[in-house]
Amino acid sequence: MRMKLSLRLIYLGLLVLFVVVLLLTVGTANYAPYSGRAYVEYGEAPVFSKVSAVIEELYCRDGQQVEKGDPLFRLDDRNFRAEVERLEALYETTVNKLAALDCQIAEQEEDIRRQEKTCEKCRIDFERDRTLLDKQAVAAKTFENSRLQFDIAAGELAAMRSRLNALKRQRGRAGDDNSELKQLRAELAVARNRLDDTVIRAPIAGLLSCHQLHYGQMILTAERYAVIHETGNLTINADLMEKSVGRLQIGQKALVAFDAIPGRVFQASLKGVVRELRSGYVAPNEFHEIAEDTRWIRTVGRNRIQLSLEEPMPPEVLLTSGSKAAVSLQNPAHAVFSGLSNAWIRLISVCNYLY
Numbered sequence: 001m002r003m004k005l006s007l008r009l010i011y012l013g014l015l016v017l018f019v020v021v022l023l024l025t026v027g028t029a030n031y032a033p034y035s036g037r038a039y040v041e042y043g044e045a046p047v048f049s050k051v052s053a054v055i056e057e058l059y060c061r062d063g064q065q066v067e068k069g070d071p072l073f074r075l076d077d078r079n080f081r082a083e084v085e086r087l088e089a090l091y092e093t094t095v096n097k098l099a100a101l102d103c104q105i106a107e108q109e110e111d112i113r114r115q116e117k118t119c120e121k122c123r124i125d126f127e128r129d130r131t132l133l134d135k136q137a138v139a140a141k142t143f144e145n146s147r148l149q150f151d152i153a154a155g156e157l158a159a160m161r162s163r164l165n166a167l168k169r170q171r172g173r174a175g176d177d178n179s180e181l182k183q184l185r186a187e188l189a190v191a192r193n194r195l196d197d198t199v200i201r202a203p204i205a206g207l208l209s210c211h212q213l214h215y216g217q218m219i220l221t222a223e224r225y226a227v228i229h230e231t232g233n234l235t236i237n238a239d240l241m242e243k244s245v246g247r248l249q250i251g252q253k254a255l256v257a258f259d260a261i262p263g264r265v266f267q268a269s270l271k272g273v274v275r276e277l278r279s280g281y282v283a284p285n286e287f288h289e290i291a292e293d294t295r296w297i298r299t300v301g302r303n304r305i306q307l308s309l310e311e312p313m314p315p316e317v318l319l320t321s322g323s324k325a326a327v328s329l330q331n332p333a334h335a336v337f338s339g340l341s342n343a344w345i346r347l348i349s350v351c352n353y354l355y
Helices: 001-033 078-134 140-171 179-196 337-349
Strands: 034-048 055-060 071-075 199-201 206-209 224-239 251-259 266-273 302-309 326-327
Touching: 034 206, 034 337, 078 179, 078 337, 224 326, 251 302, 251 337, 326 337
Parallel strands: none
Antiparallel strands: 034 224, 034 326, 055 071, 071 199, 206 224, 224 302, 251 266, 251 326, 266 302
8 A cells, every 4th residue: 555655656756747847848948949959150252253264373272361352363364464455555546546536637627717718708709700790890701710719619618528527427526535435445444354353362351261272273254162261250050949939039148059169158149030041051042942741740840040159269269160059048037947948058068078
């Protein structure tokens, strides 16, 4: 009888313990969620070339810390330099040609002014002889000669004006508005930019990964040949149950334990929630995929959160993208659940010495 009572008490105690643990687990998952499958992700920028050519000179090495704008490598620029020189020579030739046309236009305008005076004199003589002819005070031959001289002068003036218009059309607009010069300046600017693009520079500051680059390698446009990891822009990603994410707030405090740094817990804060993702890194050139779950009891939905550290990373520790970590969100409004989550992640950080 006494044994049966003891067994009942044991079963009851186990039941109570199970209920308490269940409530604490559910409460912690809802109000102070924990994830042991977090990973590190650095901001990164690809290194690519805008022109195609062969590598002539390398200025960097794999794993080197670079600053924004630092030269990484130089491509063979002989063809690009020759194109710039060709366009510069063509531009100078065009400027000289337009200057010569300006001189011709000025000379033609001066000739037209002289011809206008000649034509005006011939017109006056023609009008005078026509009046005298009406009074029979001059011979008809004299009048015909005056009219012929006036017609010749007027014809030459019209021809001069036509040539002037042709020169002006050939010259185009004066100054910087000239279309031929504008086109050459645009082509020259493009050629100079392409020449400048033969020196590939770092788009951001960070740690360079370029182990596949070598002298004489053919570089093509739109291909990624190196990556710069923005070491100062470290993000911790973690997947939490949807019901946990719904109670989180931007800026909420969190604790992070890295596998690579056992025995230490770092302070962090919630930076945001990823709205769309596939798996691992977000793919900017791919659409969001929703996996179809046909089981009777579907798996729990999860959302990805992003955390940022609030204290500096030890300089002797070199975490890479994909390094594993555990995270615990803190909730001051639920001290019991936050305390349990805090204690658990600190235990995990100690266990990292072993595994």
